Amino acid sequence: MIFVSASGSFEYLPSAPELVSDKVNPEEIRRDVSPALKSHGADLIRARVAELRLEEKKVTLDTGEILDYDYLAVGIGARPWMPPGGLPSSATTTYRVDDTMRFRQLLSKASGGTVLVVGAGLTGVEVAGEVVDLSERLGAGFRVTIVEKLERAAPCMGNARAGELAKFFLESRGVGFILGKGVERVEEGKAILEGGEELEFEAAAWTAGVVPPEPVERLPRKYKRGRFMAVDEHMRVIGAQGAYAAGDCVHLEVGGKWAAKMAEEAMFQGETIAENIWRDLKGLPPRIHKIRFSVQSPRCLVSLGAGRAVLAYGKRIALLGRFPYVVKKRIERKFMAELDELLGH
Ligand SMILES: Cc1cc2nc3c(=O)[nH]c(=O)nc-3n(C[C@H](O)[C@H](O)[C@H](O)COP(=O)(O)OP(=O)(O)OC[C@H]3O[C@@H](n4cnc5c(N)ncnc54)[C@H](O)[C@@H]3O)c2cc1C
DSSP, X not given: OEEEOSSOEEEOGGGGGGGTTTSSOHHHHEEEOHHHHHHTTOEEXXXXXXXXXXXXXXXXXXXXXXXXXXXXXXXXXXXXXOOXXXXXXXXXEOSSHHHHHHHHHHHHHOOSXXXXXXXXXXXXXXXXXXXXHXXXXXXXXXXXXXXXXXXXXXXXXXXXXXHHHHHHHHHHTTOXXXXXXXXXXXXXXXEEETTSOEEEOSEEEEOOOEEOOHHHHTSOGGGEETTEEEEOTTSBBTTOTTEEEOGGGEEEEETTEEBOXXXXXXXXXXXXXXXXXXXXXXTOOOOOOOOXXXXXXXXXXXXXXXXXXXXXXXXXXXXXXXXXXXXXXXXXXXXXHHHHHHHTO
């Protein structure tokens, strides 16, 4: 087995926004998986996949190396959508541990002015809540403003009530919302909104959605549904021999349900791939993947700082309070403990 990864590490992204307020540190939510891979007999290649050549059953790495495969499992996630012209040094994405720590650094240098968050999705509202926590703890006096293109906050797509509760709570903590206006571009210390309005800031977090990673962007259309990799109910890339894909890089539809781009769903999809490769080797029929987290029936926990979170369950149920936050933290601790056991830490 060959495992290709530039970093050789795993990051628990649901807790990354809490890096902003120092509630967690990078070591708590990041693990080096390379020793465990080696002890399981896998060869780790530290590189990035540049091209998926599914017709030829080959993968090209950014080092120029070309790998052949009998079975391929693609789990390269998604990447943040960036504005035209990119971001200046006073703004950053907050998608993984390193870029979120960059944002934390920007806040350290800021002197109590406006902190701009672009996007009121899950990451945007969570980051905003953590900036308020940090500001309160340090007495920094940040004014947090969220700019969102939609007319509403949407931390859990499909459950409008969760968005209303998140907005209500963040507003009660002093966060300002500008809704129904996209940010057209970001210059040093200044965002230009649709319609020309300008907003000055000291530090900005760009959390305006995700796009597929480059190797998926470059795939021929026949392997995609929308912009993401099309996989069937067995997690096989449609039209490709021996290739499977899971997580944020895929579009998966089973029995009228669309898989949500969420951590647990990605993990379950990974398990289905492992089992189906094993079944294929044994000559057994593949298992159908059961979608647990779907777009049609959303389930998510959105932390908002101050020890509170919103629980969204289905299209209508949403609950704001301490309990959802306690549950979210418990899931983090349980997950990291299980991962440590698996890695032999
Ligand atoms: C800030 C934030 C908060 C979130 N909160 C929640 C939450 O509360 N609950 C929830 O369920 N989900 C949450 N999510 C979503 C969840 O984290 C993702 O759905 C999940 O991580 C997807 O897993 P994945 O394996 O597909 O991708 P990822 O976890 O993104 O892993 C992909 C890996 O592939 C690597 N990679 C990328 N491109 C290449 C390449 N070309 N070559 C080699 N390696 C590559 C990346 O570096 C990364 O290590 C959150 C996401 C973010 C960003």
